[in-house]
Amino acid sequence: MAWLRLQSAAAVLALMVIAGAAHSFEFHEATIDAIQLGFRNGSLTSTALVQSYLDQISRLNPLLRAVIEVNPDALRQAACADAARGRGQPTGVLHGVPVLLKDNIATRDALNTTAGSLALLGSVVRRDAGVAARLRRAGAVVLDKSNPSEWSEFRQVDNGWSARGGQTRNPYVLSSDPCGSSAGSGVAAAANMAAVTLGTDTDGSILCPSSFNSVVGIRPTLGLTSRAGVVSITPLQDTVGPICRTVSDAVHVLDAVIGYDEHDAAATGAASKYIPPGGYAQFLRKDGLRGKRVGVLRGFFQSYAGTQRLRVYEQHLATMRKHGAVVVDNLRVTANPTALLDDISSNEGIAVVAEFKLSINAYLADLVYSPVHSLADIIVFNNAHPIEEQMKDFGQDDLIAAQNTSGIGPVERVAIRRLKKLSANGLEKLMKEHQLDVIVTPGSDASSLLATGGHPGIIVPAGFNEQGVPFGICFGGLQGYEPRLIEMAYAFEQATKVRKPPMFKP
Template sequence: MAWLRLLATILALLATAGVAHSFEFHEDTVDAIQLGFRNGSLTSAALVRFYLDQIRRLKPLLHAVIEVNPDALRQAKRADAERRRGTATGPLHGVPVLLKDNIATRDALNTTAGSLALLGSVVKRDAGVAARLRRAGAVVLGKASLSEWANFRNVRNGWSARGGQTRNPYVLSSDPCGSSSGSGVAAAANMAAVTLGTETDGSILCPSSFNSVVGIKPTLGLTSRAGVVPITTRQDSVGPMCRTVSDAVHVLDAIVGYDKLDAAATRAASKYIPYGGYLQFLKKDGLRGKRIGVPNVLFQQGLGEKQMRVYEQQLGRMRLLSYFKSP
């Protein structure tokens, strides 16, 4: 029976070898995507095709994407060619990104803030954050839906005349929350590797929470608002909405910095950007020695038994990590 054991071992090795060169598209992270690019199991073009298919299939149900970029596949193929030449530009090179539909791009894409009044508004210049993403090699996949005029019109969360009603992918009848609902839903439902949202008052943080993704609202001026449909210069901010913390930090590193078209705010904030970026702070013992205030009364309002159990588990994990010391 030794030959049977040998055959089983060979088959297991062959199966393992096949897995090593395959790529799992669902729930892929930026780091996993870059690994796939390096080991030859993935191309930017294949990734764009996957996301375009996801958008096509899920749009009638979720209404998270308002428009796709007709140039996305060409951008992806160019990124693949650059990678073959050894001229890739960083962790977002060849990575598809969806932008909220109040962030301008110079592609053949409308920038409408969800309003029919701006349909046909195709601008000639990228917003500051879009330009930075492009310099980082990211592929502009399209525009995510939003609450019309970023909820300045005071509509139902996730609704716009142009995009319809965005729906929470976990519970269709649940509130998708905030004006960046399309970005949050798209990230949660694997319609893009990463997305961008904007916040004036809760429009990144709320849809990130309600759709179980990670959102970062940067300090005012850390990211440029140039080319973004405004509400107020005192509060508007552009930030990442992604499936993981590390993905969000990769995007944050790409979009922060000075922009002469939003000079006053970005000049003041840029001096606080750490040398080497934010990714350096993602480490296992990052919470060690930290004191974190928890407003229990606020957080526990409306939580059911299951939610409370998860909430307490996560608080306990944070307490343990505050004492954790990596070897």
């Protein structure tokens, strides 16, 4: 009996030690590596981690409106992850880690997938989106969905506004733009409302909110991640990628979601040749700037002349040189960057309007159940709900324009060829002629150069302007350049360590 009492006392003491250790875990700004260390040393459980983020969402979301819906099964999933870990069956670096998904990424669970629109509320998807399925296989906990700009801002709403979620707000300066249709994911990552998040990018929708919210965003090469099960704008440009607080976290998430998907076979099959054996985490190198040729597109920096922001960028270029990069300065894709972007925008608009109708009708046709069955039905729904959908403020001119298209005809094909030509004779030619590993541009200002060619880009926090609004720096390259971009982005991040969490109080 004395032995049993001793054993019981030891068990209680062990529980007290574990409880005390769990209490000491630093949830704020926790990285995936820190989370996994906490799991291994017993100072953290997935259940405690999920509860911490749920508490943070409860505190902050009434003001920030970054989260559109919380998964009622998240704690159950966390408990299952804890049980699997207890049996010695973790499945990787994301095992038991809570992940937030943009609300245009389908999940076959209790969560809705609506792209922010009330028209899709209650719809039932046939299966998880390809990236969501991969996250589950990696052991991640699907925590919630983020508030997107409705229809990924194809409908011309304010950045971060949707009828379902309201207006997402920038946690650094509440009156500032949260930016891009993945604004909710960017804000949630910045404000520690999830461990890691996923967004989608047509033209800047990952890069821009990452820049404006002092987080890291990766726009992967087109097809590196599946778009199956995503409420898409255009398969010509759409890609799914991570938005996280560190380069390392973003790369871990990228490793989990890349790969071939039979439901997006053409794109993922073509891009699979770019995936390196062993994945991307191997390129997290502190000396990653050494020997790299960095092209500075000066035309994109001119609008910041005389500002604190430009002075910071110049310091960062000096840091890159200090760490062994060869900075090739004063490069231009064209003599007139503004004219180039206008040319891209006009042709992009022609192609995307037609592609959106095809994409949304295909998505709706694959649903098990939906209140609407076509783009025409969505337009009717909005007209029937003018207050909820704020028709007076935003209208739906682009939705109507898309409805009036009839597929990819001669005009659209000309526009698509023009975009390919602009990319081939612009960014691609420049990088090959100067043998560049990367181009560097301010924030997401050059996102169109990347998007129209299906090229990758990584935003890393770079500084704060005079008002305290964050801004990032973009490392961009050609298709398949992720390894060298990750090396440089990680080395830059480690050399500068610019990111600071928002300090506001709700």
